[in-house]
Amino acid sequence: MTNRPMVALEGGGTLVDTAYSSLRRDIISGERPAGERLRIEKLKTLYGIGPTPLREALQKLAQDGLVVTEGNRGFTVAPLDPAEFEDLNQARIAIEKAALTLSIARGGDAWEARVVAATYLMDKEDTALPQATDGVPDSWERANTEFHTALVSACGSAWLLRVRIGLHDLCERYRRASVYQRLGSRDLSSEHSAIATAALARDVDRVCALTEAHFALTALALRDATDLGEERIRAER
Amino acid sequence: MTNRPMVALEGGGTLVDTAYSSLRRDIISGERPAGERLRIEKLKTLYGIGPTPLREALQKLAQDGLVVTEGNRGFTVAPLDPAEFEDLNQARIAIEKAALTLSIARGGDAWEARVVAATYLMDKEDTALPQATDGVPDSWERANTEFHTALVSACGSAWLLRVRIGLHDLCERYRRASVYQRLGSRDLSSEHSAIATAALARDVDRVCALTEAHFALTALALRDATDLGEERIRAER
DNA sequence: AAATTTAAAAGTGTCGAGATAATGAAATTA
């Protein structure tokens, strides 16, 4: 009845949180390209946030691996290194398989239902994808995220899922940076439904194998697109 | 030949780094117990570091999961929740198994040699452990860390190893908080050598099973020690 | 005793100044 905090309309609670999520979003999306120097003064005007919350947010991002901070040379957006992407992708696949294994072993009716629902929506987006004019639509991205999230949702470990998200976002930046995303040449609908079918059949090995191939294909396509933003940002003054 | 940066002798580079590692060490060791309020003013005098680097370090630790920061209520050491430990342990075991699988598949002569060396030292410590008077000696801890690290060292993904370390440190805090560590009642020497033998024989399934049991036993012992520092720190003024 | 109001405490964010380190340019030396 009294004056409540009015709810955070947008940006959550503290300025550190808003700075963190804004920067995170912009770095992953590529709006803040790899190698860019993140000078506090510039960010201050860009995001309308003071230096203290900005520094704290940058330190958090450094912990995530999205920002690097070397000695007394300020902050920069983490570089995009093909070798690191291989590394990252291996870790991601390993964790995805572990989560899938646990989830399939433990998932109950609710899990099955969620998987079925996600697969249904995914299939709709997959079949509509070839008609898409400009790039991959946002709705497809959301369906894809939910599809894979649903599969691992019953793994039973919030920490495993948290780690999974972290690596996913790191990979996401690489994916976004890749100019040539020829998803069109793949039969995503088949790939996804095969995974879902195997999951509901509790065929762990098959799900893992299919998922690994699924991820590896994306990685391969990205690898072939030789440069992923080789426009090194050097002069910045 | 010219004047190199002289190397960071101790304390690393910035004060943020020293604050981060100091706090991290103290939180994991239990010197800063779970639930303790981390007031900047107090930490300032404790560590002799100003408020700015302290806040940044605390934000990094919050990202690690060792510190929680809720709304505008400052920082506190993350609570020790038995349920979270289960969760954490599951994630840790899953990642350890994934890393082991990759490492065993890829390890070469150098890896085998490292495993053999680590096993040799581990065995020495394991047999000497029962004679230890006060708790687990530091040398045993080091040998144990190197033993398990050696096994996964050839997994090929620095990120997987990084994640592994993070979860390990989180679990470490739970382990340290447990009063009753009855390692004495276990035949660690046998457990370790069995793992090493299976690893060198490239028997992935066996290594994973043994390692899982190995970890699960520690978790079980910790779980039985009902309270892991239930002395809730409440009044703090 | 319960609830509201009031006051104190703690946390967050801004600003500006000073210390330290890194970068780049000029000057010296080989």
Next chain:
DNA sequence: TAATTTCATTATCTCGACACTTTTAAATTT
């Protein structure tokens, strides 16, 4: 001329003080 050293500029880092907000505790009222 090339390489090294010296110097000046710049930027980052750190501190402390102050304003503002939220939380927490106490006091008052009902």
